[in-house]
Amino acid sequence: MLTLDQSIHDAIVAHARRDHPDEACGIVAGPAGSEQAVRHVPMENAERSTTFYRFDSMEQLRVWRELDDRDEDPVVIYHSHTATEAYPSRTDISLAMEPNAHYVLVSTRDPETAEFRSFRITDGEVVEEPVRIAGVDQHAVQTYMFGQTPTSVVYDCPAGN
Amino acid sequence: MAIEVRIPTILRSHTGGAKVVEGAGDTLSDLFADLDSRYPGLRGRLITEDGALHRFVNVYVNDEDVRFTGALETKLSDGDSVTVLPAVAGGASVG
Numbered sequence: 001m002l003t004l005d006q007s008i009h010d011a012i013v014a015h016a017r018r019d020h021p022d023e024a025c026g027i028v029a030g031p032a033g034s035e036q037a038v039r040h041v042p043m044e045n046a047e048r049s050t051t052f053y054r055f056d057s058m059e060q061l062r063v064w065r066e067l068d069d070r071d072e073d074p075v076v077i078y079h080s081h082t083a084t085e086a087y088p089s090r091t092d093i094s095l096a097m098e099p100n101a102h103y104v105l106v107s108t109r110d111p112e113t114a115e116f117r118s119f120r121i122t123d124g125e126v127v128e129e130p131v132r133i134a135g136v137d138q139h140a141v142q143t144y145m146f147g148q149t150p151t152s153v154v155y156d157c158p159a160g161n
Numbered sequence: 162m163a164i165e166v167r168i169p170t171i172l173r174s175h176t177g178g179a180k181v182v183e184g185a186g187d188t189l190s191d192l193f194a195d196l197d198s199r200y201p202g203l204r205g206r207l208i209t210e211d212g213a214l215h216r217f218v219n220v221y222v223n224d225e226d227v228r229f230t231g232a233l234e235t236k237l238s239d240g241d242s243v244t245v246l247p248a249v250a251g252g253a254s255v256g
Contacts, residue, residue, distance in 0.1 A: 043249075047252070052252035052254050055248065057219045058226060060248075064246055081253040084253045089252065092251035095248070097217075097247035097249070098249075100170070
């Protein structure tokens with residue numbers, strides 16, 4: 001399960017919309033060893049491509065140094081697909097090098113509704129996980145259905161948990 | 162001569178979990194050969210069978226991406242700091 005603050009979720013979607021039709025990419029950092037994704041860092045897509053992304057190598061070095069200095073991990077690594085579903089492509093799977101990261105994919109193919117899904121990618125194996133969006137009001141929790149019809153986002157408001 | 166090398170998480174299985182190791186060499190190519198003698202398999206994760214740097218591995222010498230400084234032939238000096246980072250890349254394209 002990936003838990004994200006509503007504001008970070010919205011900032012990622014806004015970044016993906018802004019760079020559309022090119023793919024957008026970035027990370028959400030958090031304290032090392034934790035599952036807390038708290039600091040959004042949009043990254044440059046050095047490829048400036050509609051079908052490929054790669055972090056700019058110098059920006060990546062700077063950001064990764066900063067993570068080291070702050071004792072943080074890239075808890076989330078995200079990118080957008082701009083014409084296809086929010087599911088890891090073969091390229092995504094073969095190039096996934098952070099087994100501890102949550103790989104978030106956003107699809108901007110639908111101008112109205114963004115698909116927002118999260119995956120673990122380890123040794124070529126993809127496992128989807130639920131995304132929980134925590135609002136400003138901690139009691140108002142929305143859970144995204146996942147692995148379902150990709151063009152609609154279904155909100156589920158659990159009463160008990 | 163000692164050169165400090167920073168190893169990314171995914172390659173630490175080759176260094177017994179060490180985040181920073183030391184090596185020696187006049188060029189990056191020599192350094193990787195030296196490291197491989199103590200950390201078997203490490204070189205194969207960085208260099209292709211054709212002897213070139215892997216396309217999706219970033220190597221920096223003192224904050225410079227070695228792609229712009231001669232790749233594996235980049236000269237090293239005592240006290241240099243080498244950082245290895247797997248590129249973060251992907252995309253919708255197949256292939």
